[in-house]
Amino acid sequence: xxxxxxxxxxxxxxxxxxxxxxxxxxxxxxxxxxxxxxxxxxxxxxxxxxxxxxxxxxxxxxxxxxxxxxxxxxxxxxxxxxxxxxxxxxxxxxxxxxxxxxxxxxxxxxxxxxxxxxxxxxxxxxxxxxxxxxxxxxxxxxxxxxxxxxxxxxxxxxxxxxxxxxxxxxxxxxxxxxxxxxxxxxxxxxxxxxxxxxxxxxxxxxxxxxxxxxxxxxxxxxxxxxxxxxxxxxxxxxxxxxxxxxxxxxxxxxxxxxxxxxxxxxxxxxxxxxxxxxxxxxxxxxxxxxxxxxxxxxxxxxxxxxxxxxxxxxxxxxxxxxxxxxxxxxxxxxxxxxxxxxxxxxxxxxxxxxxxxxxxxxxxxxxxxxxxxxxxxxxxxxxxxxxxxxxxxxxxxxxxxxxxxxxxxxxxxxxxxxxxxxxxxxxxxxxxxxxxxxxxxxxxxxxxxxxxxxxxxxxxxxxxxxxxxxxxxxxxxxxxxxxxxxxxxxxxxxxxxxxxxxxxxxxxxxxxxxxxxxxxxxxxxxxxxxxxxxxxxxxxxxxxxxxxxxx
Amino acid sequence: xxxxxxxxxxxxxxxxxxxxxxxxxxxxxxxxxxxxxxxxxxxxxxxxxxxxxxxxxxxxxxxxxxxxxxxxxxxxxxxxxxxxxxxxxxxxxxxxxxxxxxxxxxxxxxxxxxxxxxxxxxxxxxxxxxxxxxxxxxxxxxxxxxxxxxxxxxxxxxxxxxxxxxxxxxxxxx
Ligand code: HEM
Ligand code: SF4
Numbered sequence: 001x002x003x004x005x006x007x008x009x010x011x012x013x014x015x016x017x018x019x020x021x022x023x024x025x026x027x028x029x030x031x032x033x034x035x036x037x038x039x040x041x042x043x044x045x046x047x048x049x050x051x052x053x054x055x056x057x058x059x060x061x062x063x064x065x066x067x068x069x070x071x072x073x074x075x076x077x078x079x080x081x082x083x084x085x086x087x088x089x090x091x092x093x094x095x096x097x098x099x100x101x102x103x104x105x106x107x108x109x110x111x112x113x114x115x116x117x118x119x120x121x122x123x124x125x126x127x128x129x130x131x132x133x134x135x136x137x138x139x140x141x142x143x144x145x146x147x148x149x150x151x152x153x154x155x156x157x158x159x160x161x162x163x164x165x166x167x168x169x170x171x172x173x174x175x176x177x178x179x180x181x182x183x184x185x186x187x188x189x190x191x192x193x194x195x196x197x198x199x200x201x202x203x204x205x206x207x208x209x210x211x212x213x214x215x216x217x218x219x220x221x222x223x224x225x226x227x228x229x230x231x232x233x234x235x236x237x238x239x240x241x242x243x244x245x246x247x248x249x250x251x252x253x254x255x256x257x258x259x260x261x262x263x264x265x266x267x268x269x270x271x272x273x274x275x276x277x278x279x280x281x282x283x284x285x286x287x288x289x290x291x292x293x294x295x296x297x298x299x300x301x302x303x304x305x306x307x308x309x310x311x312x313x314x315x316x317x318x319x320x321x322x323x324x325x326x327x328x329x330x331x332x333x334x335x336x337x338x339x340x341x342x343x344x345x346x347x348x349x350x351x352x353x354x355x356x357x358x359x360x361x362x363x364x365x366x367x368x369x370x371x372x373x374x375x376x377x378x379x380x381x382x383x384x385x386x387x388x389x390x391x392x393x394x395x396x397x398x399x400x401x402x403x404x405x406x407x408x409x410x411x412x413x414x415x416x417x418x419x420x421x422x423x424x425x426x427x428x429x430x431x432x433x434x435x436x437x438x439x440x441x442x443x444x445x446x447x448x449x450x451x452x453x454x455x456x457x458x459x460x461x462x463x464x465x466x467x468x469x470x471x472x473x474x475x476x477x478x479x480x481x482x483x484x485x486x487x488x489x490x491x492x493x494x495x496x497x498x499x500x501x502x503x504x505x506x507x508x509x510x511x512x513x514x515x516x517x518x519x520x521x522x523x524x525x526x527x528x529x530x531x532x533x534x535x536x537x538x539x540x541x542x543x544x545x546x547x548x549x550x551x
Numbered sequence: 552x553x554x555x556x557x558x559x560x561x562x563x564x565x566x567x568x569x570x571x572x573x574x575x576x577x578x579x580x581x582x583x584x585x586x587x588x589x590x591x592x593x594x595x596x597x598x599x600x601x602x603x604x605x606x607x608x609x610x611x612x613x614x615x616x617x618x619x620x621x622x623x624x625x626x627x628x629x630x631x632x633x634x635x636x637x638x639x640x641x642x643x644x645x646x647x648x649x650x651x652x653x654x655x656x657x658x659x660x661x662x663x664x665x666x667x668x669x670x671x672x673x674x675x676x677x678x679x680x681x682x683x684x685x686x687x688x689x690x691x692x693x694x695x696x697x698x699x700x701x702x703x704x705x706x707x708x709x710x711x712x713x714x715x716x717x718x719x720x721x722x723x724x725x
Contacts (some may be wrong), residue, residue: 007710011698018695038633039663121633151700151710157670158642158703161635238639243608273647278702285711 001064001370002147002292004112011154012109015116019043020102027099042122042160044115045101049422054078054093054101055118056108058373060128060146060170061089065360065369070111072356078104083356085341085349087413087464088167089127089373090118094420116154121162123153123234128170129177130374133293134336134382136328139189140197142172144289145226148281152227159234163241164249166234167206170199174493179375181205181214181495182467184251185233188493192220199226203233203263204255207461211497212252215260217267223286228279232271236263296368296383301333304386311390318393320442321404326389335386337367339379339396340403340411344440345433348414349377358399366392376413376452378406408445409453409518410436413464417457417474418481424457426474426481431455434511439518448518451531454489467491469532470517471498472510483510487517487543488535499540502548513547520546553685556653556675560682565603565624574598582626585610588618596621605657612640612648619650627673629658638671645672646704665692670705 004012019039026036033047040046044055056071063071071091075083078100079093086092096104108114117124126149133141149168153159159166169183180186186202198220205214221229240258242248255263312319327336339359341349351359359379363371366388367381374380384392396402405411412435415421417428432455439445454468458475465471471486482504489498505513518531520543525534535543554561566575567582574594575581580601588595588604595602596618603624604615615622625644627637637656644650655675656668665676665688678685699707 005714007698007713011696011700011710014696014698121635154700155667155696156701157667158638158701159635160667161633161638161664235639239636243634243636277646285715288714 001062002143002289009109009112012112012114012116015043015114016102016105016109019105023098023102038120041120042117043105044118045098046119047422048094048416048420049418049424050420051095052098052101053420054096054104054115055086056091056093056113056115057118057125058089058091058113059150060126060132060143061130061373061375062132062143063371063373064111065364065371067111067113068356068363068371069360070107070113072353072360074104074107075351075356076353077107082350082352084347084416085351085373085377085379087375087377087415087462088118088125089130089375090125091373092416094416119165120160121164121166122160123156123162123166123168126150126153126168126170127178127183127375129173130372130380131177131327131336131382132172132372133295134329134331134334135173135175136330137175138173138330139191140172141290141293142170142187142189143293144286145187145199145223146170147289147292148227148286149230152230152279156234159238162234162238163243164246164251166237166251168230176491176493176495177374179464179467179491179495181493182207182211182464182491183214184237185230186214187226190220196222198222201229201233204252204260205495206250206252207464207466208250209247209459209461210250210253210256211461211466212256213495213497214252215255217260217264224281224283225275227281228275228277229267229271231279232267232274235270236266240266295331296370298331298334298383299385301331301385301387303332305333308386308389315390317404318390320446321393321402322389324404324408324446325402325406329383331383333386335384335389337381337384337389337392338374338406339381339401340405341378341401342405342411342436343400343403344405344410345437346400347429348412348432351379355399355401358395359401362392362395376411378411404442405445407450407452409439409448409451410445411452412436413452413454413468415456415463417455417463421457421462423460424474425459425476426457426483428455428457428463428472428474431472431474431483431507431510435514438511438515448522449530451518452491453514464491465489466497467495468498469530469535470514472514475504477504481507483507485510485513485517485547487540488532490532501540501544516546517543552677552679553682554655554675554677555685555689556655558686558690560686561675565601567605567626575600580623582624585614589614592618603652606637606640608634608636610640612643615644615650616648619644619648619652622650622652624653624655625650626655626657626677629656629660629664632659632661632664634659638667641668641671641673642703662688662692665689666695669693670699670701670703670707672704 169180170187182205187199202214325338372380414432418424454464455472456463467489484504486498490496578600582603
């Protein structure tokens with residue numbers, strides 16, 4: 001894993017000091033809340049409904065055990081004992097006190113962490129496949145490129161006051177687990193005709209109030225040229241993105257308004273002028289980064305472990321967890337273990353201080369001290385010996401971290417909603433809890449199969465509802481919460497924006513509505529079809545009918 | 552109002568003229584908006600006295616490419632500090648076209664942006680504070696960070712280049 005060197009450390013410490021000074025200026029009344037706002041936003045500090053919120057960056061969703069342990073400590077020391085993992089692979093603390101935030105940041109800096117560029121109109125934390133470096137299906141580990149992007153984008157002097165925030169996601173696998181098509185820039189690793197590895201560059205995707213699936217601006221960019229190409233895109237956006245209207249300022253709107261061909265022309269023109277400049281990264285330098293993410297010291301094992309097979313045969317609960325939460329690893333004898341942060345009836349993505357510390361310990365014990373955060377708000381231990389899975393599972397189970405529901409109906413993505421968020425129009429957490437409880441029977445969930453429900457508490461779509469197989473958007477109608485259902489969304493390589501099914505449902509009706517959709521699917525699915533497959537085959541109408549009858 | 556350049560406060564030696572109206576009759580140094588420069592290029596070039604151009608957000612710095620050696624100063628106006636277009640203009644002028652004259656940030660120029668401006672090629676800053684406060688702010692801002700990841704035209708060594716030097720030194724030593 002990448003370790004900060006003295007340059008990286010120095011930069012974070014200087015930033016921490018700088019922010020401490022800014023907070024002091026605010027607390028002493030030297031600057032107003034208005035003047036302080038952009039400064040705190042650049043350091044991940046939001047003002048929410050009840051308190052300040054601190055958003056901490058987890059670059060490309062990769063954590064070391066000591067970092068996760070420290071996140072647990074921070075939850076206990078500065079918050080009410082828990083934190084919330086987000087769809088951007090970050091963690092948010094909901095209750096820090098402003099005068100203590102500089103100390104929290106200093107404690108983060110001790111483990112090479114920070115809150116830099118987790119908000120504001122800059123290039124945000126780059127996200128990627130949570131199984132990077134472990135997945136059997138990946139072409140190459142995307143993290144070396146993510147780290148180079150992290151450095152290139154951190155305090156970029158030209159791109160810190162963009163028209164609006166800017167998000168980059170990278171996948172090293174054809175199976176996109178990073179939702180790259182709904183980001184401002186999505187990079188998809190693939191081979192060109194000459195057999196070289198590079199990236200397809202997809203731009204202008206996004207969710208929010210105007211969702212778009214991104215479009216390809218360049219089919220292939222080589223690794224050495226990636227950074228100058230990103231700079232060219234950002235310069236085009238910085239110069240030509242709209243600034244007259246906050247709601248039309250995202251890159252997706254520029255791509256939509258002037259068209260992908262024109263964006264391509266501008267980007268290529270700019271890139272041709274800078275491509276041979278100092279942003280060209282040579283193979284030797286890339287090699288240094290690849291080395292930093294070298295695979296851990298795997299043992300040479302056969303892929304099947306007799307003990308593991310015996311445990312599965314004997315223990316149905318364990319077998320179910322393996323079936324849903326364990327994923328194929330590229331190294332024989334190893335597996336990827338997903339730690340569900342979606343216990344039945346729990347708050348999606350929340351973890352307590354002791355849970356974080358436990359997962360940190362378990363990662364030291366079983367996974368080379370490597371932990372990942374997923375955009376679906378779960379954690380991952382990426383490199384576990386199959387022979388160890390049973391003991392790992394038993395320990396997770398003791399801490400309520402072994403719910404066998406990955407990808408199932410209760411593995412809900414959910415934003416903080418009206419319980420915390422100042423922008424919310426409805427609550428989202430209680431709804432996700434009620435849905436999870438309605439489908440609490442794990443056998444039933446396994447039978448239903450993969451079904452992605454995603455809930456946002458307002459049009460900003462932090463909960464990705466547009467790309468949920470079933471999406472739920474909480475709105476406000478004359479002071480009453482109601483929920484709009486979208487169907488057919490997809491965040492994968494087959495990305496699609498869901499379609500609104502019809503009129504919204506009251507808080508009392510919405511869980512029944514979801515259940516009726518699921519029942520309908522079970523009634524009409526063909527063998528092997530997931531909910532989304534059935535929806536694609538039969539379309540909206542049969543589902544609309546169960547929701548609305550002849551209403 | 553104060554202008555800080557090269558670690559000191561300098562005098563305002565330029566008159567900024569409007570998009571239309573009479574030009575000063577004498578040999579004053581004037582700065583004209585880009586739109587006017589394009590309209591009245593011949594007259595302006597033929598005039599005695601220094602010439603500068605002001606870029607506003609939305610302008611194309613490319614329009615000045617052929618005339619840069621005639622200009623002693625270019626001012627880039629930040630209508631609000633949140634409007635970051637001027638950073639791109641500065642880099643295009645310095646790094647692409649090799650502009651060597653004064654590049655002055657004007658408008659909503661605040662302490663917390665000055666380091667970024669400097670990194671993009673600005674060498675002068677017009678602040679709304681008095682002389683002493685302005686100088687203190689610019690000095691503090693330029694000292695705030697010492698590690699830089701991005702190569703720009705500002706000549707600062709990037710972390711990548713320092714790492715490379717270090718690796719080379721280790722190689723030679725061993
Ligand atoms: C609680 C404080 C939060 C505030 C004030 C907030 C604010 C916003 C706003 C205003 C947008 C719309 C931006 C646009 O479309 O231009 C947005 C989008 C988004 N936010 Fe949040 N958000 C918050 C929490 C979160 C959380 C907890 C997550 C992760 C679970 C998150 C992830 C996202 C994502 C993924 C998008 C949409 C994707 C896109 O950029 O198009 N946000 N947020
Ligand atoms: S979707 Fe809306 S309610 Fe949910 S976190 Fe984002 S801004 Fe807040």
